Amino acid sequence: MPTYDYLCDECGHKFELLQAITEDKKRKCPECGKMKLRRLFGTGAAVVFKGSGFYQTDYRSESYKKGAEKEKKAKESKKTEKKESKTKKPDTKSSDQ
Numbered sequence: 001m002p003t004y005d006y007l008c009d010e011c012g013h014k015f016e017l018l019q020a021i022t023e024d025k026k027r028k029c030p031e032c033g034k035m036k037l038r039r040l041f042g043t044g045a046a047v048v049f050k051g052s053g054f055y056q057t058d059y060r061s062e063s064y065k066k067g068a069e070k071e072k073k074a075k076e077s078k079k080t081e082k083k084e085s086k087t088k089k090p091d092t093k094s095s096d097q
Contacts, residue, residue, distance in 0.1 A: 010036040 007014045008029035029037045
């Protein structure tokens, strides 16, 4: 629901009111009780994005997710192989003897 700004022309009371778009404009001022209330122009129906679900990757298909997972595992196994090959000591014995 959007928030609207209201101003009373009689007493100058200004406030925000959260109301549905389908609701009628308020006319009576809550401060002075006069019928001089008017709705101001403003942002009105601003969209607020909260929570997850607003990224393209949140809507990927299951087949895409499975493929991405396989690719990730393959990269991790390659990294592990490289680390293992670096930590192994080179063979110092010569077979020519």
